[in-house]
Amino acid sequence: MIRTLTRRGASPLTLVGLVVVLLTLIPLGYIAYALVTMGPADLAALLWRPRVGELLRNTLSLMVGTVAVTTVVGVACAFLVNRTDLRLRGWWHALLSAPLAVPAFVNSYGWVSLTSSVQSYAGAVLVVSLSYYPLVYLPVTAAMTTLEAAPEEVARSLGRSRTRAFFSAALPRLLPAVLGGALLVGLHVLAEFGALQLLNYQTFTTAIYGQYQSSFAGDAGTALSGVLVVLCVLLLTVELIGRGGRRVDRVGRGTGRTAEPLVLGSRAVPVLGLLVGLVVLALGVPLYSLGHWLVVGSSTEFPVDELTRALGSTVGLALGGATLTMLMAMPLAWLVVRRRGPVSTVLERLAYTANSLPGIVVALALVTVSIRYAPSAYQTVPVLLLAYAILFLPRALVSVRGSLEQAPALLDDVARSLGLTAWRTFLRVTVRLVAPGVGAGLALVFLAVSTELTATLLLSPIGTTTLATEFWSNSSSVEYGAAAPYALLLVLAAVPATVMLSRQARPEEVRP
Amino acid sequence: MLRTRSIRLLAATAATALALPVLAACGGEDDKNAVVVYNAQHKQLISAVAKEFTKKTGITVKLRNGSDLELANQLVAEGTASPADVFLTENSPAMALVDSKGLFQPLARTTLERIPAQYRPTDGDWTGFAGRSTVLVYNPSLISEDDLPTSLLDLAGPAWAGKVSFSPTGADFQAIVAAVLALKGEDATKAWLAGIKANGKTFQGNNVVLKSVNAGEVATGIIYHYYWDRDQEESGENSDNSKLYFFGDQDPGAFVSTSGAGVLANGDHLTDAEKFVDYLTSAEGQKIIADSYALEYTLNPEVPLGREVKPFAELDPPAVGVSELDSQKVVQLMQDAGLL
Numbered sequence: 092m093i094r095t096l097t098r099r100g101a102s103p104l105t106l107v108g109l110v111v112v113l114l115t116l117i118p119l120g121y122i123a124y125a126l127v128t129m130g131p132a133d134l135a136a137l138l139w140r141p142r143v144g145e146l147l148r149n150t151l152s153l154m155v156g157t158v159a160v161t162t163v164v165g166v167a168c169a170f171l172v173n174r175t176d177l178r179l180r181g182w183w184h185a186l187l188s189a190p191l192a193v194p195a196f197v198n199s200y201g202w203v204s205l206t207s208s209v210q211s212y213a214g215a216v217l218v219v220s221l222s223y224y225p226l227v228y229l230p231v232t233a234a235m236t237t238l239e240a241a242p243e244e245v246a247r248s249l250g251r252s253r254t255r256a257f258f259s260a261a262l263p264r265l266l267p268a269v270l271g272g273a274l275l276v277g278l279h280v281l282a283e284f285g286a287l288q289l290l291n292y293q294t295f296t297t298a299i300y301g302q303y304q305s306s307f308a309g310d311a312g313t314a315l316s317g318v319l320v321v322l323c324v325l326l327l328t329v330e331l332i333g334r335g336g337r338r339v340d341r342v343g344r345g346t347g348r349t350a351e352p353l354v355l356g357s358r359a360v361p362v363l364g365l366l367v368g369l370v371v372l373a374l375g376v377p378l379y380s381l382g383h384w385l386v387v388g389s390s391t392e393f394p395v396d397e398l399t400r401a402l403g404s405t406v407g408l409a410l411g412g413a414t415l416t417m418l419m420a421m422p423l424a425w426l427v428v429r430r431r432g433p434v435s436t437v438l439e440r441l442a443y444t445a446n447s448l449p450g451i452v453v454a455l456a457l458v459t460v461s462i463r464y465a466p467s468a469y470q471t472v473p474v475l476l477l478a479y480a481i482l483f484l485p486r487a488l489v490s491v492r493g494s495l496e497q498a499p500a501l502l503d504d505v506a507r508s509l510g511l512t513a514w515r516t517f518l519r520v521t522v523r524l525v526a527p528g529v530g531a532g533l534a535l536v537f538l539a540v541s542t543e544l545t546a547t548l549l550l551s552p553i554g555t556t557t558l559a560t561e562f563w564s565n566s567s568s569v570e571y572g573a574a575a576p577y578a579l580l581l582v583l584a585a586v587p588a589t590v591m592l593s594r595q596a597r598p599e600e601v602r603p
Numbered sequence: 604m605l606r607t608r609s610i611r612l613l614a615a616t617a618a619t620a621l622a623l624p625v626l627a628a629c630g631g632e633d634d635k636n637a638v639v640v641y642n643a644q645h646k647q648l649i650s651a652v653a654k655e656f657t658k659k660t661g662i663t664v665k666l667r668n669g670s671d672l673e674l675a676n677q678l679v680a681e682g683t684a685s686p687a688d689v690f691l692t693e694n695s696p697a698m699a700l701v702d703s704k705g706l707f708q709p710l711a712r713t714t715l716e717r718i719p720a721q722y723r724p725t726d727g728d729w730t731g732f733a734g735r736s737t738v739l740v741y742n743p744s745l746i747s748e749d750d751l752p753t754s755l756l757d758l759a760g761p762a763w764a765g766k767v768s769f770s771p772t773g774a775d776f777q778a779i780v781a782a783v784l785a786l787k788g789e790d791a792t793k794a795w796l797a798g799i800k801a802n803g804k805t806f807q808g809n810n811v812v813l814k815s816v817n818a819g820e821v822a823t824g825i826i827y828h829y830y831w832d833r834d835q836e837e838s839g840e841n842s843d844n845s846k847l848y849f850f851g852d853q854d855p856g857a858f859v860s861t862s863g864a865g866v867l868a869n870g871d872h873l874t875d876a877e878k879f880v881d882y883l884t885s886a887e888g889q890k891i892i893a894d895s896y897a898l899e900y901t902l903n904p905e906v907p908l909g910r911e912v913k914p915f916a917e918l919d920p921p922a923v924g925v926s927e928l929d930s931q932k933v934v935q936l937m938q939d940a941g942l943l
Binding site: 289548573 | 681777818820
C-alpha cells in the first residue's frame, strides 16, 4: 500500500495533508459531538425560534452586501492600478493595500466614535467592506501582474472591442483570484466579531459570543455554531461551482508580456476622485479618529512597560502562528493543485470550513479537548498556535495555491525525470516557484494573528496580553483614550506585513 | 550547494519563528509563586490594587482578564484542574454559579466581617468588594425629568415604545434582570422582558447605550452609574448632554449589583490567595478602589467612595440576596423573549 502510494509520488505529502486536515477538524468534531449529545428535541427548541431567523437574515444580507461591494471595489482598483496609465501607481498600490494594516475592529471603533449612523445595515456593509476589500484587490493585482496579454490580443485581432476582450479573455483567467478573494471576504464576514459588535450589528458570530458570555452549558451557542458551519459549507460550495476545473497556467513557450495600459485621458480626474475618496474612507477616517482619541481622552497615557510587553507577545505569537500555518498549508496546497481529485478537493474544503468558525468556538473546543486529553498542554503557546493555524490556514492556502496554479507543472516533472524524489522536487522546485505566494501567505497570517481577539483571550498562557486583547478590554470599558495607544501599535505592528504583501503583488513598473 | 544551504536556512528561520512566542511567554515575569486571578472586573482597577498588594506583601499577582460569565464558565469547565487561585467578578450571578459547583474555599471571618452582610452570601464562600447602582440615563432634550418613570418596570408599558435602550448580552443588564426576577417573580419578569423587547433598542455594551442616549438617538438607557460618572471625568464627550436618574425607593431599578471576590479551593496558592481577597476588603484595598478611575462604590463602610457620585447611603436599593440571583434562569427567560 505504502509502496504503491510512494511510487505515485504522493504518499508522504498525502499523509501530511491528512494530518493537517485532521487537526483543523478538531473544533468541528467538538461541535458535532456536542450537537449529537444534545438530542434532537433540545436542538430543535434552540434553533426553531424567531431570534435564529433574525440572525440568519442579518448574517446573509451582510455577507451578500459585503462580498458584492468588496468584489467590485477590489477588481476595479486592481484594474485601475494595473491596466491603466494612472500616475503614481506604486503609491496608489501602497495606499489601496494599506487598510489591511487597520484591523476591522479598529476601523469600526474609528467610525463608531465619529458617527453612530454607521450602526445600521448600510453602515456595517460600508465599514466592513472598507476593511476587507484589499482581500480581493491584492490577489487580483497579483494575478494581473503575471497575466499575459496574448489571449486578449488574439481576441482583439479577431475583432472584439477592448472591453469585451478584457471580459472574455482576461477576466476568466483572473477568476480564481477574484473568487478566492470573494470567498475570503465571505468567510471573514461569517467569523467577524469585534467590528460587528462595535457596529451593533448582530450576526451568528456575535450572538454566539453573547451566548458563551451568558450561558454556561453553551448548548444554545453550540447550536448557533452548527448553523454557522452549514452557512460556511454552502459558501464554499458556491465558490467551488463558480471556479470550475479550468486551467489558468501558461501553456505557451517564451516570456510572457503584459497588456498595454489603457489611456485614461479625461477620465483621469473622476478616477482620481474616486480613489482619493476610497482612501479617505478606508484609511483617513480610522486614523483621524485614532488621533482624536489619543489627544482628547484624559485616560490617554503611555504605560510603556505594558505596551512593550503586549507588543512583544503579539509579534512573537504572530510570527510563530504564521510559520506553523504556512508549514501546514504548503503540503495541502500542493495536493490540491498537483493531485487534483475528489480526495484533495474534500481535504481543502474541510480546511476552509474550519476557518468560518468564530475564534471563540475553536478556542472553547481546544480548551475542552486539551483539558481532557492533554492537560499539560492546556493554556500553553503550542495550543494557541494550533488555534491560529486552524483559524488562518485558508489564508495561507489561498496564497500558495494561487501561485502554485500559475507555476508550470512541467518543471516538477522535469525535476522528477532528472532523478529527484518527490520530496526533493517539492523542496527544490515547487517551493521556489511558489515563494511569492508563501511570502504573501505568511504576511496574511501574521496580520490575522496580530489582531486575533477571542481565541487569544481564552487560550493564551496566563498573564500574556496582546495588543488586541488590551485594545478590546479598554475600549469595552469606556476607556476610548486608553485604547488608542494599543490601536496605534496594532496598526504599526501590521505595517511591515502589509508592506510586504503590497510588494508581493506590486504592479509592473511603468515602462518609459 | 547554495540551494541546500538556503533550504537549511529556511528551516532554521521557521524553527526560530515557532520557538519565539514560547520564549516570549516564558521570558516575562513567569513566576510559579504568583497568585493567579481570573479577573472579570475592570482590568485597570484590579491591576492598581494588585500593584499595591505586591508592594506591601511581596506576593506577585497574575491576571487573566475576561467577562463574568465567560470566566465563570471557564472555571466550571476546568474544574479541579484550574490554575486559578482567585475569582473576581463585576456582578454576583457569576460568583453564585461557581459557588454552586462547590469550587470556593470559605473565607476568613475577618475578611467577611468588613463587608455588610447584604453584600455577601450567608455561606461565607465569597464576598462582595464593590457595588454599582442601576440607573436610568436620559437625554433632557428628548424627555423631561417629570416624565421619567417611577419604576424600572414601567419601561415595559406602551408609553415607552422606542424610548428605552439597554445591552442585553452584558452581565450587567443580566444582573438587573436577575434582581427583577428575585423581587417580582417569573411571570412579572417575563412580561417585563417582553415589554422592553418591544419598546427597546439594544446595544452591545453599556458604554454604547450611554453614548447613544447622549447623542440623542434614544431618550433613555438602563446602565450602571459609573459609566456616566467616568465619562464625565474622562472628557464628558459621551455624557455631557445626558443626566442620571436614580429610581431609589427600593424599586428594582435601584438595584445595587455586587462585585464579588472568592478563593478557589483547588488553587495552588491558597494562603496568598486568601491574603489577596483580604486585602481587597481591607481599608487599604478599598481606598485604592475609591481613589481609582473606577467610581464604583466601596463596600467597606470605613472607606466611603467620597467622589462626585451620588452617595452610597442615598441609593435606597431593594433588598436582594446576592446568592438569590439565578443567571441560568435569567438567560433562559431572555432567550425565550428573543433578547439572546
